[in-house]
Structures are given as C-alpha cells and as structure tokens.
Amino acid sequence: MSEVDAPPEPQAPPRPRRNLAKLVRTAAWLALLVVLLALPLYLDAAWLKAGQYMMIGGVGAIGLTLVVGQAGQLSLAHAFFLLAGGTAYTVLSGPAGDDRVIGFGLDPGLSLLGAVAVAALLGLAFAPVAGRLRGIYLGVASLALVFLGLYFGQSAEELTGGTSTGRTPAPFSLFGFPFTNDGPEITLLGVPIRQAERTWYLFLLLTVLAFVIARGAVHGRVGRSWRAVRDNEAAAAVMGVSVMRAKAGAFAVSSAYGGLAGAMTVLWFDILKPDESEFGTYGINVSIAFLAMVIIGGLGSVPGALVGALIVNGLPQVLALYSADLGWFSGTGDGALTPVLVSSFVYGAAIVLVVLFEPGGLAAIGRRLTQRRFRRQPPEEK
Amino acid sequence: MNTFLQLVVNGLGKGAVFALLALGFVIIFKATEVVNFAHGSLVLFGGYLVVVTRDALGWVGASLVGIVSAGLLGLVVERLLLSRSRHADANSLALLTIGVDVIVTEEIVRRLGVTLPFLGDAWDAKPFQLGGITLFRTHLVALGVAAVLITAFWLAFKYSNWGVAMRAQAENREAAALMGIRSSRVTATAWLVAGVLAGVAVLFIATQDFSGAGLSRGTHSIALAAFPAAILGGLDSTAGAVVGGLVVGLVEALSAQYVSFDFSKSAVFLVMLVVLVVRPSGLFGTRERTRV
Numbered sequence: 001m002s003e004v005d006a007p008p009e010p011q012a013p014p015r016p017r018r019n020l021a022k023l024v025r026t027a028a029w030l031a032l033l034v035v036l037l038a039l040p041l042y043l044d045a046a047w048l049k050a051g052q053y054m055m056i057g058g059v060g061a062i063g064l065t066l067v068v069g070q071a072g073q074l075s076l077a078h079a080f081f082l083l084a085g086g087t088a089y090t091v092l093s094g095p096a097g098d099d100r101v102i103g104f105g106l107d108p109g110l111s112l113l114g115a116v117a118v119a120a121l122l123g124l125a126f127a128p129v130a131g132r133l134r135g136i137y138l139g140v141a142s143l144a145l146v147f148l149g150l151y152f153g154q155s156a157e158e159l160t161g162g163t164s165t166g167r168t169p170a171p172f173s174l175f176g177f178p179f180t181n182d183g184p185e186i187t188l189l190g191v192p193i194r195q196a197e198r199t200w201y202l203f204l205l206l207t208v209l210a211f212v213i214a215r216g217a218v219h220g221r222v223g224r225s226w227r228a229v230r231d232n233e234a235a236a237a238v239m240g241v242s243v244m245r246a247k248a249g250a251f252a253v254s255s256a257y258g259g260l261a262g263a264m265t266v267l268w269f270d271i272l273k274p275d276e277s278e279f280g281t282y283g284i285n286v287s288i289a290f291l292a293m294v295i296i297g298g299l300g301s302v303p304g305a306l307v308g309a310l311i312v313n314g315l316p317q318v319l320a321l322y323s324a325d326l327g328w329f330s331g332t333g334d335g336a337l338t339p340v341l342v343s344s345f346v347y348g349a350a351i352v353l354v355v356l357f358e359p360g361g362l363a364a365i366g367r368r369l370t371q372r373r374f375r376r377q378p379p380e381e382k
Numbered sequence: 383m384n385t386f387l388q389l390v391v392n393g394l395g396k397g398a399v400f401a402l403l404a405l406g407f408v409i410i411f412k413a414t415e416v417v418n419f420a421h422g423s424l425v426l427f428g429g430y431l432v433v434v435t436r437d438a439l440g441w442v443g444a445s446l447v448g449i450v451s452a453g454l455l456g457l458v459v460e461r462l463l464l465s466r467s468r469h470a471d472a473n474s475l476a477l478l479t480i481g482v483d484v485i486v487t488e489e490i491v492r493r494l495g496v497t498l499p500f501l502g503d504a505w506d507a508k509p510f511q512l513g514g515i516t517l518f519r520t521h522l523v524a525l526g527v528a529a530v531l532i533t534a535f536w537l538a539f540k541y542s543n544w545g546v547a548m549r550a551q552a553e554n555r556e557a558a559a560l561m562g563i564r565s566s567r568v569t570a571t572a573w574l575v576a577g578v579l580a581g582v583a584v585l586f587i588a589t590q591d592f593s594g595a596g597l598s599r600g601t602h603s604i605a606l607a608a609f610p611a612a613i614l615g616g617l618d619s620t621a622g623a624v625v626g627g628l629v630v631g632l633v634e635a636l637s638a639q640y641v642s643f644d645f646s647k648s649a650v651f652l653v654m655l656v657v658l659v660v661r662p663s664g665l666f667g668t669r670e671r672t673r674v
Binding site: 074133143154277278279292359 | 463467470477480488492599606648652654
C-alpha cells in the first residue's frame with residue numbers, strides 16, 4: 001500500500017516524459033471506451049448479457065475497493081447493500097396498489113437514484129459501528145449485515161416479495177425511453193438496438209460514471225484523507241483529518257456503489273429474489289466474490305477493481321457461453337463441474353497467488369509494465 | 383419452565399461446539415495474528431474424511447481419521463502457504479485464507495453432491511428423559527467432550543513448554559524469537575491444534591440433533607457462527623472463546639424458540655454487534671491503544 005500521496009508540487013517544470021505517459025494513458029482509456037461502445041454492434045445478446053454482468057461486478061468492486069483498499073476498512077457487507085439497493089429500486093419503482101407487495105410507482109430513473117441513496121443511508125447508519133471497530137473486528141461485524149439481510153429478505157415479504165416467489169422490478173426507462181424491446185425502433189449500422197443493446201449502454205454509462213467519480217475521489221482531498229486514516233489513524237487525526245468522518249464517508253460511498261450494483265443486479269435478473277439460505281445472490285459467497293475482485297485487482301486500485309470484476313464475474317459467464325459450443329461441463333447432478341464452480345476455483349487460487357506473490361494485485365503488475373516504458377514517471381496513486 | 387431448562391441445556395451443548403471452533407480461531411490468532419477464514423473448510427474437510435473412511439474403518443476409526451486429517455490440513459495450509467509469506471501483514475494473510483476456504487469448500491461440496499451424510503452416529507438422535515425434560519445426547523456429549531478438551535488445552539497452555547512458548551510469542555514475537563523460541567514450530571502446532579478442534583466439532587455439527595442436517599454447505603455456515611463467538615469473546619482470549627461460544631449457543635437456541643427459527647442466525651450476529659459497540663475488542667480481548 002502506498003504511503004500518503006504528497007500533493008503535486010505547484011509550478012513544477014513540465015516534464016515531457018510524464019506528459020507523454022499521461023497522453024498515452026488517456027488515449028488508451030478513450031480507445032477502450034470506443035471499443036465498448038461499438039461492441040453491441042458485433043456481439044449477440046448472450047454475450048452482451050455476460051458483459052452486463054461483468055459491469056455489475058465492476059460497479060460493486062469499485063465501491064468495495066474504496067472502502068477496503070483506500071480507507072483500509074475490511075467490509076464483508078457488500079452483498080447486503082446489493083440486496084438493499086435492489087429492494088429499494090424494486091419498491092420505489094413498483095406499481096402502487098398491488099395488494100401483495102408495496103410499490104410507490106415512481107419513475108425508474110428516479111428509483112435508481114433512490115436505491116443509491118437508500119444504500120448510502122444504510123451505510124451511514126452502520127457508520128457508528130464501523131467507526132469504532134478496526135480490521136478483522138469490523139470485517140466480522142459487517143458480516144452481521146449479510147445475515148440481517150437474509151432475515152430481512154425472508155420476513156419483509158411486502159418489500160422483497162419473499163424467498164419463494166420474489167417480485168419483478170419495473171423495467172428501466174429514462175425520461176420515457178424504455179430499455180426494453182418496446183418503444184421506438186432504432187437501428188444502428190443495420191443492427192437493431194433492442195433490450196440487450198440498450199441495457200448494455202445503460203450499464204456502460206453507469207460503470208463509466210462510477211469509475212470517473214471514484215477516480216476523482218481517489219485523486220482528491222477525500223481520497224487523501226481516506227489513505228491517511230488507513231495508514232495511521234492517530235497520525236491522520238493529528239494532521240487534522242476527521243477520522244470518524246473519513247471512515248463513515250468511505251463506508252457510505254462504498255454502500256452507495258453496492259446499492260447501484262444491486263439495482264443493476266435486479267434489472268439484470270429481471271427479478272428480485274431474496275435468498276433462502278446464506279448462500280445465494282445476496283449471500284456471504286457474493287461478499288467474498290467482491291472481496292476477491294478487489295484483492296485480485298490490487299487493493300485500492302479503481303482500474304484494478306474493474307479487471308478483478310472481469311475475472312470473477314466474467315469467468316462463469318464466459319465459460320457458460322463457451323461450454324455450450326465446446327461441450328465442456330456437460331455433466332449434471334452429483335459432482336459435476338459447473339462454470340460457476342470452475343471460476344470459484346480460479347478466483348480462490350488467484351487470491352492465494354496474489355497474496356503470496358504480488359500483494360499489489362494486477363494493478364501493481366500493470367503499473368510495473370507501464371513504468372518500464374515511462375521509466376521516470378513517479379509512482380501512480382493506487 | 384421445563385422448555386426453558388431444556389433450551390438452556392441444548393443451547394449450552396451447541397455452545398460447547400461453538401466454543402471448540404472459536405478456540406481454534408483464537409489459538410491461531412494468538413500465535414500468528416491471522417484470522418483464519420478457512421476454519422469452516424477445515425470443518426468440512428474433517429467431516430468429509432469421516433464419510434469416506436467410515437465403511438472401511440467403522441465410526442470410531444473414521445472419526446479419528448477425520449479429526450487427524452482436519453488437523454493435518456491446518457498444518458499443511460500453514461506450512462505451505464502462510465509460512466512462506468512471512469513479510470505479508472496479518473490482514474493479507476487473512477485474505478489468503480479466504481482463497482483457501484473457497485477452494486476447499488467448493489471441492490468438498492462438489493464431492494458430496496446431493497448426499498448429505500450425518501456423522502454423529504454414536505450418540506445422535508437418542509434423546510432421553512430427565513426429570514420431565516427431554517435431553518439430546520448429542521448436546522451432553524458435546525458438553526463433556528468440550529469440557530475435557532478445553533481443560534486439557536488450558537492446562538497445556540499454562541504448564542507445558544508449548545504453552546509457555548505460545549504465550550511468549552503472543553506477547554512479543556521478536557523477543558520470543560530472540561529468547562530461542564522457534565516461532566515456526568509454535569505457529570505450526572497452533573494450526574494443527576485448531577484443525578483438530580475443528581475436526582472434533584464437525585462430529586457434532588453434522589448430526590440430527592445439532593443442525594438437523596448432514597454434512598453440507600450448511601455445516602460450513604454453522605462453523606461461521608463460531609466467528610461471532612470468537613469475536614464477541616475477544617479474538618486473543620481463550621476464556622473469551624469459551625464464553626463467546628456458550629453465549630452464541632444460548633442466543634441461538636433461545637431466539638429460535640422464542641422469536642423464530644429464521645431470526646436465530648441473525649440474532650447471534652446482533653448480539654455480537656451490541657457487544658462490539660460497547661467493547662470494540664470483545665468481552666475479554668486486549669484493547670488496542672494508540673498513543674500520540
């Protein structure tokens with residue numbers, strides 16, 4: 001983990017090499033964005049669906065890397081905030097007047113914002129606990145939220161629809177434009193832009209927003225205060241950082257990201273279905289999967305979190321799509337290898353290898369590769 | 383009143399098993415400052431070997447194999463992975479154990495498939511009456527076994543060379559090393575002992591009386607309930623592990639009866655949260671102090 005970043009020296013003489021590196025990096029990000037924008041024109045719906053799932057992981061992982069890597073607070077509660085966000089979206093946007101479940105009939109766009117806000121508020125509500133605890137104690141304490149979420153899903157049937165049936169979320173639309181197969185028919189380069197393509201663009205927009213905001217926070221004052229608290233609470237306090245506020249803020253921001261990822265999850269599955277046991281869509285295993293993304297990517301690195309999500313959330317999807325063609329994983333029933341199982345093995349092993357050989361994760365490897373090219377560049381922030 | 387008494391005995395019986403598991407966390411934490419997230423997979427591993435060897439060796443032999451192999455897995459994890467990354471800090475090592483846990487658990491759950499065998503043959507599902515209350519033998523045996531094991535551990539911790547070395551290392555790693563204590567040996571035995579305790583615990587967990595379910599992913603999550611036990615007692619306190627275990631057992635049994643079964647899992651964690659808010663290092667844990 002890097003030490004607290006020194007503020008950039010004012011009026012430093014321009015360093016051409018550094019500028020070049022910056023230019024190349026910006027160009028690379030833009031090129032990536034263009035590719036992502038063009039993909040729906042070439043991929044079929046199944047692959048787009050897989051890509052959307054990776055983006056859900058990306059949004060969630062960015063949030064988790066802020067609290068775990070930047071602010072140094074171990075959180076195993078991410079699955080709870082996923083459930084909270086998903087439920088909030090479904091309840092806010094759900095049709096009013098259903099006698100089985102509660103709905104407010106709000107505009108889906110507004111509901112999405114509401115979901116993020118609800119998750120952030122829940123994160124803030126947990127902040128007094130989070131502020132008092134440290135390290136592993138906080139990790140296990142946050143695990144309590146996952147169990148509370150499990151109970152909430154089982155018992156608050158008017159909100160969640162219950163574990164047996166769940167409930168369907170309102171399809172997303174923005175200013176009246178539906179992200180389904182209805183509405184205006186759009187064709188781009190001969191490709192009809194339907195639900196899969198539209199949702200891809202929506203998720204891409206959300207991911208990019210999440211990414212940009214997180215980068216901004218990490219580079220700015222907020223990020224500095226988080227890292228100061230992570231590295232030494234006492235020193236941070238002496239330097240004038242409000243430790244409680246930094247911790248609570250990091251937790252709330254990360255919860256907001258979790259809530260957004262949860263709303264995306266509900267839209268992706270097209271159903272909100274709380275878990276029956278502690279292993280499921282919103283269970284411990286999901287919290288651990290998100291932690292895995294963050295560790296594999298490199299604790300605290302925002303781009304790393306995205307790559308981690310690509311591996312952890314992407315692998316089962318990609319394997320499932322390929323296996324149909326290749327005839328892998330055809331076994332069913334007892335002892336069958338499934339795509340989910342294989343990717344669990346892969347990311348379990350990846351965690352072990354990362355901790356053993358490259359504690360900085362993939363981000364550190366990436367940094368080393370780029371630094372070889374631009375040797376004199378000072379170390380990047382994480 | 384009778385129901386209440388019955389619940390208390392059952393709760394203490396369950397609590398004894400949680401105490402065994404929590405003690406495993408605490409021993410490892412004391413020796414290495416690593417929190418072992420892979421404890422649940424040690425539990426599953428021990429249980430799985432009981433299942434595999436039971437036909438050939440009978441219940442007693444299979445149980446011994448299970449207990450020993452859970453201990454050995456703990457030892458292997460420590461020797462193979464943790465001892466090789468001496469420079470990583472304790473928190474990253476805790477994350478490493480998560481990776482181990484994912485792999486071992488998924489593989490054993492895959493191997494088990496849909497067969498979810500019960501393990502506690504010798505005493506399972508043989509309730510008996512005592513003064514108007516029905517007691518499960520599992521809980522009584524668990525209490526007895528835990529009492530013996532915990533006393534033995536406590537005596538060893540207090541009086542044996544290993545205990546002295548262990549306490550020295552928990553106090554100050556570097557000073558202990560300078561005094562000639564072989565830290566790798568202490569660490570390795572800590573993992574071995576913790577694994578053995580996990581192997582004993584699973585013989586009670588995967589029973590009709592304890593969980594009503596056989597060896598499965600559920601067994602792993604029951605082992606997770608020992609986490610709050612260790613935490614609320616204080617991660618570096620052996621007495622805390624025992625108290626924490628009993629508290630968790632009681633809370634679970636009472637809330638399942640008086641509130642609802644679904645709630646009982648969260649109740650344990652709620653109690654832990656309350657304890658942590660009041661005492662951030664658990665009931666008996668050492669408080670971290672920062673001086674400026």
